[in-house]
């Protein structure tokens with residue numbers, strides 16, 4: 213047992229009570245200025261009461277070991293002591309007995325119920341007095357678990373902290389109070405004066421220069437068991453807390469501060485990064501500068517060397533020059549004389565050179581100026597060209613677009629036209645009344661675009677409706693406008709036929725052929741056909757013309773030379789196609805070609821009729837154009853035909869009062885025209901048999917009226933009152949034809965593989 217004190221001042225002893233590692237308690241004397249000798253100290257050692265509370269606050273070993281560290285084991289014998297069960301309700305063990313004034317005693321409760329406590333003063337086990345029980349209470353050694361002492365703290369920087377209230381033994385500085393004759397805890401201000409604490413305070417202040425409150429330092433030292441290091445840490449922690457509180461007061465929340473601080477940290481980190489980067493850059497620059505410096509130094513060295521060698525060379529040269537001058541001075545007068553002679557020549561030469569140089573300079577300036585002007589002009593020109601190119605590109609794009617639109621439009625138009633045609637029926641009948649100056653009455657009246665009325669001799673008025681009715685005032689051009697669409701069909705691969713019907717002199721030939729300066733449907737149609745074919749892209753075409761007349765039920769080739777023997781042509785069937793063997797077909801490339809061919813045909817017709825003493829108007833004229841086109845894009849061959857028919861006059865035989873040959877002619881015409889009427893009637897009535905073969909005319913027209921063609925008929929009438937019966941007959945014929953609905957027209961297109 214080592215508890216004692218040294219006497220620092222009379223009546224005051226200073227001691228730090230501390231338990232030893234082995235469980236015994238020792239008192240460590242603090243260094244004092246006026247320490248007494250060991251003997252004095254031993255003599256004057258104050259006696260601590262064994263049950264003094266100050267002892268129990270000293271550092272203790274784990275309590276269950278305490279009795280074993282004593283010199284003797286706790287007695288097991290039976291003494292008169294309270295039963296442990298009566299005290300704790302449990303078996304033999306070590307317990308803590310805590311008095312009302314907080315003194316603690318380690319108590320051993322033996323098996324037999326007897327209890328002992330440790331008398332530390334004597335280092336002995338003593339029987340625990342039963343009368344003490346009333347003045348305190350027992351506690352189990354394991355009652356103070358961490359569970360009671362653990363807690364939490366939300367720290368502004370470290371987040372959630374788990375705290376533990378741990379009981380640890382601390383050194384406490386006491387002084388011996390002579391008056392009380394006992395040890396008492398020393399006040400802070402006194403303690404500050406002790407050399408031991410004074411040294412620790414100095415150490416602490418050395419580390420924390422801002423901490424100038426000595427008493428606060430001593431208090432902290434006490435709490436930290438006189439460890440200067442711990443007290444410094446504690447101070448830093450307290451200061452942190454202070455900062456935290458300061459911010460908390462200002463901003464009002466730890467999380468906000470935390471966020472702000474984190475932001476600050478981030479900013480600082482960014483700054484640091486930037487500094488590092490700029491440092492790296494500067495380092496690189498420095499290296500580069502060093503290199504440059506090195507190079508410059510090397511250059512400098514080289515220049516120095518060169519200068520040195522130059523100076524040496526100069527010295528050598530000056531020596532040589534001086535030597536030369538020495539030699540030359542002897543010939544100087546002769547040289548001077550020669551120079552005087554040469555000087556004017558040289559001066560003149562120099563002047564000339566100067567003049568030439570000046571001229572050259574002037575010319576150069578002029579050239580420069582003109583080059584500059586030309587360059588500017590060139591630039592302007594190229595700018596203008598660029599602008600033109602851009603405009604050209606725009607326009608060609610627009611043109612292409614327009615072309616595409618046009619093509620689309622054309623296709624749509626074709627489709628619409630075909631639809632309209634199909635709706636109207638594929639035979640369209642127009643009525644044309646010729647202009648005749650002799651006409652004075654108004655037996656024919658024209659109502660609207662499609663109706664003509666005829667007033668008969670007995671005053672009856674008959675109305676006839678056609679696709680269109682052309683009054684005498686109608687021009688050739690206007691007539692053709694309605695025919696134009698059917699020509700487009702021919703180019704598209706349809707068999708197309710235009711027929712003129714009417715009494716002699718009613719204007720059939722005028723409508724079909726027309727005068728040379730005002731051509732009719734024939735020439736205009738042929739022109740239109742060529743125009744259409746030429747407009748078609750990637751399409752090659754071939755056109756052939758044939759011309760025949762049907763006279764007295766015989767077919768004659770009008771393109772055969774009149775010198776040749778005229779043979780009657782026959783019609784043969786070749787598959788579905790009709791074929792006229794021996795018929796002349798002439799290839800044509802333009803409208804002019806066709807007109808030439810037609811002129812030849814007309815001439816042959818007239819010659820023939822003269823030879824036979826006949827009248828050309830007594831025969832039917834058929835002009836046929838066969839068009840074969842090939843499209844290289846779609847790889848299709850299209851075959852269409854245009855048949856232009858100028859029929860012979862349709863007047864009645866009785867009226868013409870014909871006899872002999874004229875009668876035969878009239879009968880033949882009558883036969884063929886009535887055969888034509890029959891064909892129309894049969895088609896209209898949907899008869900199984902259509903009598904195409906009843907006449908040469910209808911036989912030849914079979915392909916044009918045969919159901920897959922498109923036909924157009926002009927019924928020509930005269931405005932004269934005298935012709936009213938013929939006019940009515942013609943109009944009736946036209947009406948009959950109008951009611952004919954040809955089958956659906958079909959194109960003749962074959963695909964080439």
Ligand SMILES: Nc1ncnc2c1ncn2[C@@H]1O[C@H](COP(=O)(O)OP(=O)(O)OP(=O)(O)O)[C@@H](O)[C@H]1O
Nearest residue numbers: 646647715716717718719720721722723829860861
């Ligand atoms: N619309 C018209 N305007 C002016 N003159 C016309 C018109 N139609 C016909 N004629 C004239 O009437 C005359 C007879 O015309 P055209 O020869 O065309 O009759 P046609 O019906 O062909 O007779 P044919 O049956 O004898 O051939 C001609 O001189 C012609 O110029």
